[in-house]
Amino acid sequence: MATAFETTAERYQRRIYSFARYLLSDAEEAEDVTQEVLLRLWRHQRGLDEERLGTWLLRVTRNACYDLLRRRRSAVALATRESLDADEAREVPSAEPDPESRAQTSDFRRSLVRALSGLGEPDKSIVLLREVHGVSHREIGEALGMPEVTVRVHLHRARRKLREQLREVYER
Amino acid sequence: MRKTITFAVLLWLSFAILTAAPATAQKLEAQPGYVPIHELGIFPRERLSAEINLSGPLLRMIAGASRSDDPEFAALLSGLQAIQVQVFPLAATDEAAVKGRIGNAVRWLEDRGWAPTVRVREGGEEVYIYLKEAEGRIVGMTLMSLTSGDEAAVINIVGRIDPEQLSRLGEELDLPHLDRVPDKDNKDNQDKKP
């Protein structure tokens, strides 16, 4: 029978790992961060408030990712690395029926992932959490220590930046 | 002869190790990052909701005990000489008087070369963070905060500080540990004055 810790770890693993993988653009480093975050959860589990657990984990994950990037003294290079582009485009099955449309969608997605990698903080975290991982505005605000309305402002601004960067590839 | 010299060196080393920690502890008041928050009388001590005084030797023991469990926390503590905290509930008190005493403490810090790092006055929230540098290193941090209608606090951290590490650990510990306010009347606290 699974312990309470195992159940919690199972429940949040995808959110932690996936968020870390997008922030770091590196699957192995995302595994390291997931280990670190879940071990922190294990250490603190007695004192945690179940209701705020999700936002606490997001905050710890984001901190751990940025610590890792900073330690390597190449945060910009890593954050804008394009190695994930191919992965993302390959992993998502395209809904477009004909080969030409599929190719266009794939181009668009690659450009999107590249533009997303180039966003600054907190915009990148907010877009990743809200749009990719479906986290509520309220939870994002709690995790990032900002009011919900500020989260919305950042989200809209970030999507507008993405829109501007993707206009050319969209119109092709 | 060589044996005698070796023995003398070992003896001297043992003596140095055994006397190092108490010697450091005795000098706390002389540390540039130390603030005598009791003497400044910012809050009436008999009405504090939490009071913490942890000195160097005890901090090193905590670091030793936490090293395997939480290495980052242990690393932070092992560089510190003291942690002092006073938390004061503001319900049914003269907030203006408390703000005045915080203002006095701010002037006290600035007169002694503490650098204002963060000063926020917004709505009912006031936050002051001061850092003390000595020989190019950060050796002290003092935080004063006041939330109108809620509580005020002063925190002084003495020793070799990495503010970023401090903030990061603070962020992470926020949720699990803030609801467990140490009991200021607990006897365990009595003999830990720096």
Add this chain to the structure above:
Amino acid sequence: MSRFDDTLRCEEVLDLLEPYLDGDLPPDEAAQAAAHLERCPACAGELDLATAVQRELRALPQHDCPPEVLQKIHSAGAGEVVPFRSRLAGWPVRLSLAAAVLALTVGGAAFFLQQRQDGPSPAEIAQATEEARFALAYIGKVSRKASLGLRDDVLRRRLVAPATRSLAQTLEDIPGNEVPVRDTAGQP
């Protein structure tokens, strides 16, 4: 830019596309935007692009953590030591470990001998640990309440930069180890 209705111009509508898409606009403003979008093909095209961006973001995969990683964590839950993989492991790390072992040995001896005199009990150390964690937690709470996120520009400039200077000073103390650090700290 053309002007299609009396209340909103194209540039205003373009500013509102994202909140419009999320349903965050007040009803009257949303109605004005909708009216404009119906009559302005250029803005409607931008709405299509904004919709595509959001749709594609939402279609990006959420990655599952590989099972072996979780297995290691579960082992930790069972009380086993989890061996962290470290791609940084090398001589510097080994030397640090050796230094840590030495420090622990020396510190442990001092600790043991102090304990023999009048040291605190394990319960007192546990209590003191809680107090130290509380102090750090309080700093975290104050920072967050004052919207002073760790990576907020103000904090980065005023707290992190001095810390970097401090670290550089420490490193410079080691002979032959002068580290150039760009000072980005603003004057307080």
